[in-house]
Amino acid sequence: MVDLLAPVLLLALLFGAWEAACRILAVPSYFLPPPSEVVAAVVADADSLLASAWNTLFMALVALLIASLAAQILALAVALSPILERAVKPLAVVLQVTPVVAIAPLVVIWAGIDHPERAIVALAAVVAFFPIFSGAVTGLKAADPDLERLFDLYGAGRVQRLARLRLPSAVPFLLEGHKVAAGLALIGAVVAEFVAGSGGAQGLAWRILEAGNRLQTARMFAALVVLGVMGAILYALLARLERFGLRWWRGR
Numbered sequence: 001m002v003d004l005l006a007p008v009l010l011l012a013l014l015f016g017a018w019e020a021a022c023r024i025l026a027v028p029s030y031f032l033p034p035p036s037e038v039v040a041a042v043v044a045d046a047d048s049l050l051a052s053a054w055n056t057l058f059m060a061l062v063a064l065l066i067a068s069l070a071a072q073i074l075a076l077a078v079a080l081s082p083i084l085e086r087a088v089k090p091l092a093v094v095l096q097v098t099p100v101v102a103i104a105p106l107v108v109i110w111a112g113i114d115h116p117e118r119a120i121v122a123l124a125a126v127v128a129f130f131p132i133f134s135g136a137v138t139g140l141k142a143a144d145p146d147l148e149r150l151f152d153l154y155g156a157g158r159v160q161r162l163a164r165l166r167l168p169s170a171v172p173f174l175l176e177g178h179k180v181a182a183g184l185a186l187i188g189a190v191v192a193e194f195v196a197g198s199g200g201a202q203g204l205a206w207r208i209l210e211a212g213n214r215l216q217t218a219r220m221f222a223a224l225v226v227l228g229v230m231g232a233i234l235y236a237l238l239a240r241l242e243r244f245g246l247r248w249w250r251g252r
Contacts, residue, residue, distance in 0.1 A: 033218040041222035049207065049226045056203035057230060059117060060189040063124030064182055071129050072174070075136030079166060085137070096130035100188055104195035116196040120189050120203070127188030128181040135177025139170025175242040182238050186231055 015035045021027070022034035029037060042049065078085040100123050111118035193205035204227050211219035 030215045030217050033221060037218040038221040038225060041216075041218040042225055045207075045219060045222055049204070049223060052202055052204045052207050052223070053226050053230050056186070056189050056193070056205070056227070057234070059120050059203065060124055060182075060185040063121045063189060064128050064178075064185040066121070067125040067128035067181060067185065068132055068178065070125070071132035071177075072136055075133055075140060078137055079140040089137075092130060092133055095126065100127055100191055101195055104192055107192075108196050116193070119196055120192040123192035123195075124185045124188035128185040131180040131184065132174070132177040135173040135180075136170055139173030140166045142169050142173065172246060175245045179235070179238045179242055182234055183231060186234065190227065 019034045019036060022032060027034075033041075074088065078088055103126075104119070104123055107122050108116065108119040111122060189203065190205045193203045194209065204223050207223040208220050211217070211223065
């Protein structure tokens with residue numbers, strides 16, 4: 001109960017101070033609207049905000065699925081071939097440290113200006129790829145050394161060792177990697193939509209751009225509130241899924 005009450009009280013205090021400062025200092029609404037105006041904007045634009053939130057979430061989840069499949073397949077291939085690992089890992093690191101905004105214009109052109117959702121999914125998948133790949137590779141190497149020696153004793157082949165020893169040991173790392181990648185996929189989808197600069201996808205980023213061009217700051221904050229709440233819910237769901245997966249893994 002205390003864990004839930006403490007952040008709620010802190011948020012109430014911060015929002016109260018924000019509201020009071022805007023009222024006392026007579027801050028223009030286009031510069032910084034008070035929380036009451038933001039809440040009013042959320043209520044007024046609820047339908048369009050929910051539709052945009054679903055579009056952003058759907059693209060992020062599709063990107064997460066693509067990144068998950070690609071990362072796990074590549075990690076399995078790397079686990080079976082040390083030479084392939086030495087070839088692939090530097091490229092994966094380079095891909096990770098390259099800012100998404102740097103490659104976004106190219107991806108938008110390749111995906112087609114008329115199909116911004118393809119570019120958004122592709123860019124979000126690129127952002128989400130590395131945490132899953134890194135977690136999978138680390139997990140596949142995290143098997144108990146004593147069990148590794150036991151498998152050596154019985155002459156287990158690479159595929160047997162992978163299926164019966166290394167894959168089970170990688171489960172906690174994969175769960176953590178997916179939890180991190182889900183948040184990054186959501187961030188990547190929003191950033192990619194900003195860069196695409198098109199209303200074709202109609203996600204939350206487009207709502208922010210649209211409101212910003214009209215100096216409707218309260219509507220910008222409303223979209224940010226919906227994005228933050230959506231990200232928090234997604235993280236909480238994945239954290240619960242991680243706990244369930246770890247309980248299954250420990251009791252298997």
